[in-house]
Amino acid sequence: MATSAVPLEHSGHAEAHELSFIRKYIFSTDHKIIGIQFLLFSLVFLLVGGILATMMRWQLGFPNEPMPGGGLFPETMAPGGILLPEFYNSLVTMHGTLMVFFAIMPLLVGVFGNYLIPLKIGAPDMAFPRLNMASFWIAVPAGLLMVAGFFVEGGHAGAGWTAYAPLSADPEWTGVHAGQQLWLLSLAIIGLSSILGATNYITTVVNLRAPGMTWFRLPLSIWALFITSILVLLAIPILSGAAIMLYFDQTIGTHFFDATDGGQPLLWQHLFWYFGHPEVYILILPAMGFVSDIIANGSRKPVFGYDTMVWAIVSIGFLGWVVWGHHMFQSGMNPTLGTVFMISTFFIAVPSAIKVFNWMGTMWRGNIRFHVPMLHAVAFVAMFVIGGLSGVFMASNTFDIYIHDTYFIVAHIHYVLFGGSLFAIFGAITFWYPKMFGKMMSPLLGKIHFWLTFVFFNLAFFPMHSLGIGGHMRRIYDPTQYEFLQPLQPINKFISISVFILVASQIFFAIAFIMGWFNGEKAGENPWEDNGLEWSTPSPPPHGNWEKTPHVYRGPYEFSSPLVEEDYLPQFKKLDGDSEPAAAGGNGRG
Amino acid sequence: MSWILPEGISTFAADIDLIYYWILVITGIVFVVVEGGLLWFVIKYRARPGRKAYYIQGNTKAEIIWSAIPAVTVVFIGLWSAIIWDDIKGRDSVPEGSLAYDVRAEQFEWHFTHAGVDGTLGTADDFQLRNQLHVPVNQPVVLNATAEDVIHAFFVPALRVKQDIVPGLGAVIWFEATSTGEYEIACAELCGMGHYRMRAMLTIHTQEEYSQWLASQSPVATAE
Numbered sequence: 001m002a003t004s005a006v007p008l009e010h011s012g013h014a015e016a017h018e019l020s021f022i023r024k025y026i027f028s029t030d031h032k033i034i035g036i037q038f039l040l041f042s043l044v045f046l047l048v049g050g051i052l053a054t055m056m057r058w059q060l061g062f063p064n065e066p067m068p069g070g071g072l073f074p075e076t077m078a079p080g081g082i083l084l085p086e087f088y089n090s091l092v093t094m095h096g097t098l099m100v101f102f103a104i105m106p107l108l109v110g111v112f113g114n115y116l117i118p119l120k121i122g123a124p125d126m127a128f129p130r131l132n133m134a135s136f137w138i139a140v141p142a143g144l145l146m147v148a149g150f151f152v153e154g155g156h157a158g159a160g161w162t163a164y165a166p167l168s169a170d171p172e173w174t175g176v177h178a179g180q181q182l183w184l185l186s187l188a189i190i191g192l193s194s195i196l197g198a199t200n201y202i203t204t205v206v207n208l209r210a211p212g213m214t215w216f217r218l219p220l221s222i223w224a225l226f227i228t229s230i231l232v233l234l235a236i237p238i239l240s241g242a243a244i245m246l247y248f249d250q251t252i253g254t255h256f257f258d259a260t261d262g263g264q265p266l267l268w269q270h271l272f273w274y275f276g277h278p279e280v281y282i283l284i285l286p287a288m289g290f291v292s293d294i295i296a297n298g299s300r301k302p303v304f305g306y307d308t309m310v311w312a313i314v315s316i317g318f319l320g321w322v323v324w325g326h327h328m329f330q331s332g333m334n335p336t337l338g339t340v341f342m343i344s345t346f347f348i349a350v351p352s353a354i355k356v357f358n359w360m361g362t363m364w365r366g367n368i369r370f371h372v373p374m375l376h377a378v379a380f381v382a383m384f385v386i387g388g389l390s391g392v393f394m395a396s397n398t399f400d401i402y403i404h405d406t407y408f409i410v411a412h413i414h415y416v417l418f419g420g421s422l423f424a425i426f427g428a429i430t431f432w433y434p435k436m437f438g439k440m441m442s443p444l445l446g447k448i449h450f451w452l453t454f455v456f457f458n459l460a461f462f463p464m465h466s467l468g469i470g471g472h473m474r475r476i477y478d479p480t481q482y483e484f485l486q487p488l489q490p491i492n493k494f495i496s497i498s499v500f501i502l503v504a505s506q507i508f509f510a511i512a513f514i515m516g517w518f519n520g521e522k523a524g525e526n527p528w529e530d531n532g533l534e535w536s537t538p539s540p541p542p543h544g545n546w547e548k549t550p551h552v553y554r555g556p557y558e559f560s561s562p563l564v565e566e567d568y569l570p571q572f573k574k575l576d577g578d579s580e581p582a583a584a585g586g587n588g589r590g
Numbered sequence: 591m592s593w594i595l596p597e598g599i600s601t602f603a604a605d606i607d608l609i610y611y612w613i614l615v616i617t618g619i620v621f622v623v624v625e626g627g628l629l630w631f632v633i634k635y636r637a638r639p640g641r642k643a644y645y646i647q648g649n650t651k652a653e654i655i656w657s658a659i660p661a662v663t664v665v666f667i668g669l670w671s672a673i674i675w676d677d678i679k680g681r682d683s684v685p686e687g688s689l690a691y692d693v694r695a696e697q698f699e700w701h702f703t704h705a706g707v708d709g710t711l712g713t714a715d716d717f718q719l720r721n722q723l724h725v726p727v728n729q730p731v732v733l734n735a736t737a738e739d740v741i742h743a744f745f746v747p748a749l750r751v752k753q754d755i756v757p758g759l760g761a762v763i764w765f766e767a768t769s770t771g772e773y774e775i776a777c778a779e780l781c782g783m784g785h786y787r788m789r790a791m792l793t794i795h796t797q798e799e800y801s802q803w804l805a806s807q808s809p810v811a812t813a814e
């Protein structure tokens with residue numbers, strides 16, 4: 001049954017038949033190449049998103065002073081180098097949009113879903129390699145359309161990444177027309193890319209596991225990507241549908257979200273957050289998975305409570321569907337509903353807490369190696385704790401009255417998405433880079449990058465909590481307009497300077513990434529002495545991944561097992577007394 | 591950097607603030623324990639040659655404990671919040687005999703219709719002010735708010751009041767101020783180019799002052 005999903009060109013032989021350069025590196029169907037394509041794609045957007053943030057921080061720290069380099073921008077954006085408020089709104093909108101949809105999400109799901117799933121479950125490739133190629137090549141035009149919005153008349157979308165209607169529905173309110181429409185089209189298109197990817201990941205995990213790779217021997221990274229793919233498959237179509245409705249409001253005169261003609265603005269918020277809350281778990285679950293793998297490796301210990309960790313992922317994935325109203329406590333939604341959503345939101349804090357304690361349990365009595373990926377993974381835990389705790393403040397609908405739409409939220413999202421997801425991504429990139437490129441990244445540059453990022457991240461974002469407690473609204477162009485915000489202006493300035501250093505520090509990552517490629521030390525098969533199947537094939541693995549399908553004898557985290565001398569015992573290593581796994585349930589070739 | 595809330599001047603501000611300080615203390619303790627534990631682990635269990643990690647797969651009892659503690663804590667915060675929430679935002683929370691105002695929000699200004707000396711809206715002595723709201727102290731006040739164009743949010747940090755005003759849906763907002771003075775009203779929902787300057791002033795008078803002020807405004811001295 002499973003074999004039919006693998007196209008013939010992939011089955012059987014690992015040695016690559018001669019493919020043209022274009023087929024091998026551009027229109028490739030190899031999951032590893034597609035993963036690397038997504039990596040380069042999303043790192044570019046990460047950089048662009050960071051630059052947009054730097055510009056916003058200039059305006060907030062130094063309101064109405066000409067921005068260095070601001071003269072390069074046209075009159076419609078920054079006359080005399082001073083950002084215009086409408087351009088600032090586009091920056092806010094596009095920073096959020098690019099980071100969520102074009103940087104973090106493709107980094108987690110597009111890059112590592114692609115790269116890791118086949119390699120970690122012992123499959124030669126994805127179940128549908130051509131769909132996989134399509135998913136990348138659909139993302140590219142979506143990215144181009146999104147960037148194109150900056151160059152159209154009326155400017156880019158400026159209604160926030162949440163695009164609340166009717167601000168986003170009618171150009172009358174913003175003067176933005178083509179920009180908002182490109183924004184919607186681009187999201188609908190990249191949504192298609194995500195859906196194709198998710199279909200592929202789910203099918204692959206279900207059907208193509210190597211003999212012996214039972215569900216409860218899957219690494220947590222794969223469990224997380226699997227559950228995430230289900231969330232993607234169910235959540236993205238809701239966004240796409242809502243985006244198309246809003247597009248019709250913008251273009252052909254429907255009034256889904258426009259109250260003046262009988263539409264309902266809150267419908268947009270319900271649709272957006274019904275997608276949006278699962279989306280934030282899409283943005284964190286894979287990160288949690290990578291971190292589990294890396295912490296076990298770094299601590300040289302099995303993951304503490306593997307089964308509980310799996311159930312925590314599953315229950316977060318499930319509960320994530322019933323909490324969306326916590327984004328709408330102050331929206332005018334029925335107040336009783338506010339209480340219901342508060343309770344469900346508090347429940348979701350429990351599996352999050354369990355995960356944190358189990359990571360700590362994993363490190364407890366370990367023999368911790370602080371390689372660069374481990375530094376990032378530990379930082380992930382430390383930062384995710386702060387993001388989770390700030391979530392508790394906002395989950396109280398009553399206290400949320402005060403902090404909703406303030407910098408407290410901005411602090412929260414950055415602790416979970418930068419402190420959380422992005423640190424996990426740096427951990428994952430530095431951990432799997434040797435497998436991807438066959439070279440090691442410089443540990444020295446990696447450590448410099450880590451420490452600068454860690455320190456300046458906290459200096460930039462921790463003070464935002466206190467801005468929020470001071471009542472500082474988010475998404476405002478010029479805080480000095482308000483008397484009560486003027487005493488907070490020194491904090492704004494401090495944050496801005498920290499952000500500039502934080503962004504500049506990323507140069508060390510770029511250098512390490514590029515230098516590793518050209519003259520990094522050659523990586524062996526298993527440089528981190530890890531247990532996963534991906535470490536049983538050369539770095540980088542050949543087309544088809546293995547000469548012979550690996551067999552799996554045990555779970556993924558047998559570190560420091562008393563059965564062997566060394567402190568790791570790979571899934572693929574056969575000990576005397578291990579019996580050969582049955583082929584059933586695994587991939588068809590086994 | 592401060593964790594102290596600015597002065598609160600409404601009847602429910604103290605309730606909201608108390609929840610905040612409780613959550614601050616609880617999360618503060620969790621923060622110190624968890625981050626401290628983490629730091630302690632990375633120092634204590636750093637790799638040393640010749641040592642092997644302790645081989646253990648988990649411990650159900652420990653896991654039950656550390657699931658139960660957060661569960662109980664959040665249920666406590668949740669129930670407490672629910673009660674206060676109902677007092678502030680519940681459907682029947684607006685106090686009897688509140689003094690009514692009409693509020694109209696539009697890009698990028700606020701219009702406040704004050705009932706004149708007669709204290710009733712919809713009569714000839716009503717008058718409207720742009721970006722200015724005057725209320726008496728120690729008197730429940732209810733704002734019947736509508737939005738002309740896009741969503742705006744009525745935010746008075748000192749009162750701990752925030753409420754989105756959705757076009758077509760409107761909002762009913764009430765509060766009772768407990769001290770006099772001038773406080774800023776902000777728009778807290780991104781509403782377009784001028785969102786950042788959609789600012790208004792709230793003036794809270796003593797009862798006597800308010801009557802005098804009303805008399806000086808109505809019926810013809812309207813701002814618009």
Ligand code: HEM
Pocket residue numbers: 162280281283284326327328345346348349352387388389391392394395396400403404405409412413416417420421
């Ligand atoms: C303990 C777990 C968490 C709780 C209790 C929690 C709670 C909340 C609440 C109540 C809000 C809405 C606040 C408001 O608008 O007034 C919020 C906003 C948000 N949360 Fe969380 N959260 C948690 C974890 C996460 C995670 C893991 C992520 C993402 C990786 C995340 C991402 C976001 C984002 C992006 C927003 C803001 C959306 C926006 O308005 O732009 N949260 N969170």
Ligand SMILES: [Cu+2]
Pocket residue numbers: 276277280323324326327
């Ligand atoms: Cu949410």
Ligand SMILES: [Cu+2]
Pocket residue numbers: 742743777778779780781782784785786788
């Ligand atoms: Cu506004």
